[in-house]
Amino acid sequence: MSQRSKGRAGIRVLIASLLLGVCGTRAEEVCENPLVYNLPSSSFRCSSQLSSSHGPVYAKVNRREGAGGWSPLVSDRYQWLEVDLGKRTHITAVATQGRYGSSDWLTSYLLMFSDTGHNWRQHRQEDSLGAFPGNSNADTVVQYKLEQPVIARYLRLVPLDWNPTGRIGVRLEIYGCQYTSDVANFDGSSSLVYRLNTRTSLTEADVISLKFKTLKNSGTLFHAVGSRDHNHLEIHANHNVCNIYNNAKMISHIIDIVDYKNAFLLDDQHWHHVKLEKLRAHLNLTVDKNTHSMFFFNVSLFVTQLSLAAVRGHGLQKPILSNRNFHGCLENLLYGDLNLITLAQQNTLQVSLVGNVTFTCAEPLSVSVTFTDSHSFLHLPTLWSSGMVSVALQFRTWNRAGLLLTFELPQTDGTVFLFLSEARLRLLISQDGRAPLELSTGSGLNDGQWHAVELLFTEDHLSITVDKDEGATAHTSTTSTTSSEIQLFFGGCPRQRNGETCRNPFQAFQGCMRHLTLDDGVVDLIKVQQRMLGNYSHLQIDTCGIVDRCSPSHCEHGGRCTQSWNTFYCNCTNSGYRGATCHSSSYEQSCEGYKHKGNTSGHYYIDVDRSGPIKPQLVYCNMTEEQTWVVIQHNNTELTSVRPSPGKSQHVVDLDYSSEDEPLAAIISQSEYCEQELSYHCRKSQGPPFSWWVGGPSPGQGQTFWAGAQPGSQQCVCGLQDNCVDPSHFCNCDADYDLWTNDSGLITHKETLPVRSLVLGDVQRPGSEAAYKVGPLRCHGDRNLWNAAFFDKATSYLHFPTFHGELNAEINFLFKTTSSSGVFLENLGIKDFIRIELSSSFEVVFSFDVGNGPLEVRIHTSVPLDDNQWHSVSAERNVKEASLRVDDFPVAIRKAPSDGLIHLQLNSQLFIGGTASRQKGFLGCIRSLQLNGVTLDLEERARITPGVRPGCPGHCSSYGSLCQNQGHCVEKAKGFSCDCGHSAFTGAFCHQEVSAVLTSTTSITYNLKDIHVLHGKTSPSSIYSDIMLRGDNISLSFKSRQSPAPLLHVNSLFRQYLALLINKHGGLEVWYKLHSDRDVEVLKSRVTNLADGQLHTVAVRRHADSLSMQGIVEVFSRGFSGCLSGIRFNSITPLKAALLKPEGTVVVTGPLVQSNCGSSSLDNPFAAETTHSLSGITRGLLSHPPRLFLVSCHGSLAYRKHLMYKLKKG
Helix, strand or coil: CCHHHHHCCCCCCCECCCCCCCCCCCCCCCCCEECCCCCCHHHEEECCCCCHHHCHHHCECCCCCCCCCECCCCCCCCCCEEEEEEEEEEEEEEEEECCCCCCCCEEEEEEEEECCCCCEEECCECCCECCEECCCCCCCCEEEEEEEEEEEEEEEEEEEEECCCCCCCEEEEEEEEECCCCEEEEECCCEEEEEEEEEECCCCEEEEEEEEECCCCCCEEEEEEEHHHCEEEEEECCCCEEEEEECCEEEEEECCCCCCCCCCCCCCCCCEEEEEEEECCEEEEEECCEEEEEECCCCCCCEEEEEECCCCCCCCCCCCCCCCECEEEEEEEEECCEEHHHHHHCCCCCEEEECCEECCCCCCCCCEEEECCCCCEEEEEEECCCCEEEEEEEEECCCCCEEEEEEEEHHHCEEEEEEEECCEEEEEEEECCCCCEEEEECCCCCCCCCEEEEEEEECCCEEEEECCCHHHCEEECCCCCCCCEEEEEECCCCCCCCCCCCCCCCCECCEEEEEEEECCEECCHHHHHCCCCCEEECEEECECCCCCCCCCCCCCCCCEEEECCCCEEEECCCCCEECCCCCEECCECCHHHHHCCCCCCEEEEECCCCCCCCCCEEEEEECCCCCCEEEECECCCCCEECCCCCCCCCEEEECCECCCHHHHHHHHHHEEEEEEEEEEEEECCECCCCCEEEECCCCCEEECCCCCCCCCCCCCHHHHHCCCCCCCCCCHHHECCCCEEEEEEEECCHHHCCEEEEEECCCCCCCCEEEEEECCEEEEEECCCCCEEEECCCCCCEEECCCCCCCCEEEEEEEECCCCCEEEEEEECCCCEEEEEEEECCEEEEEEECCCCCEEEEEECCCCCCCCCCEEEEEEECCCEEEEEECCCCCEEEECCCCCCCCCCCCCCEEECCCCCCCCCCCEEEEEEEECCEECCHHHHHCCCCCEEECCCCCHHHHHHHCCCCCEEEEECCEEEEECCCCCCECCCCCECCEEEECCCCEEEECHHHHHHHCCCCCCHHHHHHHHHHCEEEEEEEECCCCCEEEEEEECCCCCEEEEEECCCCCEEEEEECCCCCCCEEEECCCCCCCCCCCEEEEEEECCCCCCCCCCHHHHHCCCCEEEEEEEECCECHHHHHHHCCCCCEEEECCEEEECCCCCCCCCCCCCCEEEECHHHHCCCCCCCCCCCECCEECCCCCCCCCCCECCCC
16 A cells, blocks of 8 residues: 555554453443433433423423423424433433323434534444334333443434424433443643563453544554563554564554545544454454454564553664554553553553643544535625635545535626535636636545645635645636625535525535634534524534445455445455445356356356355366366376485475365365376385375375275275285285386265375385376266255245345245246244245245335246246345346346345244245245355255155256257256267267368268168168158358368269259359259359358258259369368268267278367357358258168268168158
């Protein structure tokens, strides 16, 4: 982080040592005493009162004096009731009641707290909701217990809503107990220094804790010095860095307690809590509710000197990261069992006071005003008699844009606008008939810190300054004159009325302002609040209501948090996650997941726990086999000779995998099968065994068996099979034979994988040699993807433990059904709930309640969902929004209220496939159900649940379309596979072309009769006559620059034939004759120039007719030079058979080289394949059934010899 960034970092905590003591929370008595009942009348204040009998002194619960409670003169949101408890008090609950015997009561309200009666702080539930529930009548007492107790002297209740048929009416009670504390005040030059007589060190659970409050954004809070000045600890403002000094060496670690751009609300003159705790090998640093843990280096440190509010020490040999003393108050500083402030009050010799240290907290008066929304404004009329306009203020905001100030220049018909744009301060003077005058200065002014702005406007001079930085000052001149009376509008403009002239072409300001001065006179904002000065609307005065929504950050998985006044945003770029809070993984959970989305072999990121903490890992997915393999490489997969090190009897090989330990273990766990090759080649190796290997979950365990044997058997595979070279040994490499042998095999026991290291012994003996090979880890099968249950009764369901998704709940599953409705999932709480259901054949509903009332997200699909095919559902609810996705339909999103409850609190069992009431049950299959990345084992529960069966068949109805190029989908218990036997292609989805490069001398002959004989058939004629009666389907791809050139030739003994060729003009022709009494017919394609070296695909479909061979002998005699791919004649794939399954049915002459030349992406990965179809032209021309003939396939593979198949007359 740059020094400039550090300078703007607000209050941070920097730790530069290891030593801290113990601070515990003492067990407290029940803290629920009523505090208001016995307070004197002087303890109550209010904004106004309807009459003397409606005064605040009567606002006591269950009292009937006066008018039976407090009611203000006007019922609006600018009223308030204030209670002074006399001293700082531990407050745990608040209760309200309406005014006795009336229709006056509150329905909602805000609570504000303060130590001084100024600088109020709003209390929020769950760090979000500001409004508290009120009453529904005048008599019932409604109590609300605070989630986190508050320490304050003053409480202010601000009405939000009330009975619409009555007025504001309140009786109040506050519950809590006495609060004691020790406080020290430092004026920025003072400090306390402690010298310890005994050496104190950190133990296994040591803590230091304190509270502080300040208006400054930097300063040292705490500093500790170890023995012989070798070790140091500092806690100070303005940094996020943990530095450890030991023996004049510094080790630094960045501690992101909160997002470093957003942790700037600690200089607000409110108490903030800091705790540093050592737990074994870690330090946990907590600031308010934000905790960060760092590794604790093994450094011994003994404290000899402690300093508060400054760095004090003689001859410190270390860099001082901050020489700014702390200006503010510290409270309850506990170090081990030492109360350091109490110790200072006792004036012992151990403590030195430097400067003016007092033991009461000085409270500087600073009145802020909050501009809450787009309707907020502050109007201040003023007079200038000195011929200039001078305005100064401080502001803080998260927004990048907003109007700070505007006023008219009456004599020039001009308007001055001082505003934020792109987080810079800009000044615009707009005058009729003149070009606008614009100035800008500053940057990054939306960082939440206080920024000071000064505007000076005279007749011939104008300047704006930000944060008193001369480098940010802009100067110009203007001929404008000032008026003796000017109306200033801060933050925005009122609605045009009462002759007010104010316009705002920019966004309204949302943020806080303080220290407003006009012509060097301070504006009394308390008079503004009392309507004695100026005018305002939608303001909160004497409080800064800025909320840090990024502290703690709700952005997960490294997402970067930024915020505006009303909300926060998560930048998920390069995180591998998506969604409003970067919660949902962008990747599949396994290679199986990629395969069933139609992907082919390649490198993919997999996220084994989806939205969980394990990072995505890059692996290789091999989809060329029937099983889908995930392949994880390490740094040494080749056969490697052992080169012993001098003086060492063992050779140790450590393997470094491309995946980290945690995801590696998760991949092994969720796979159905894993294997790893382990080979040891040896010569002249003696026994008993001198070598072993280490495998299993990190850090691994020593394994005493070798590949192919059972764990713990101390054998190799030859020992199990009784075929070792020496029967007296269980491994070949124990025999000490002077010949090369090996112990090799596959390790398939998942609990021993992966292989982490080898320890090879007996490597220094003369004549002894060895080599080893450890293959990559290979796993297949996804235990999560196919985990399914079938619900065949509407009253059946599966139940699981309560789902814990308080802040983020992500639910993913697949379903298929023939029923039009049913509940997939439901979990209830006392008030909260979450539910996903199929409400109709075309609609899925995601509903929930987190305490703000039920909300729904719906998706209406254009196709029915009860079609007994698999459909995917993904529902997510977080603090920002709720979303629902079904298949590939557009996602539906519902935003969460910006000021609402955020925790989902559930306590019942989780019901799958039904509800606790056994109504609206689901009928059908649910598969791969995951909650926040954790897969529920539906099959295990289904085995013991009546009305529910484990597993779910019928995958080809949904996934059969993935089998391409005439591949056939084959059902499996868990999943499916593609049978490519009748396809000209190969691969997991019959998608990989089979192509070869041919020369003019190459030919392939495919004999249909032979293949029939191979299968034990004696009369193939009936089958082939059926094929010929139905017609023929021919397809192939080619790439050549030769013309003319033959592509394909099929003929019979009766001189019937079909030929496909490129003519001398580069056009495509089909020559055919199927009847001896008809002439040769030629079909020409309209596409020309096909001999252009590009890939072209041809498809011919015949529905019965006759062919002729006349006129094409010369063309076929030339042979074909080029690339052929994907040749298919009906169910026959001659090129594939010749390359991959050479049998007696195929005769190849000349060179035939397999190639990927038939791939359309070879030359240009983005080039589209050109496809030509002749099916529409040939249909109708071939109209007669075939006669007895012999069939021969030629061409494209330079077919110059006839392939003959005897067929009976059809």
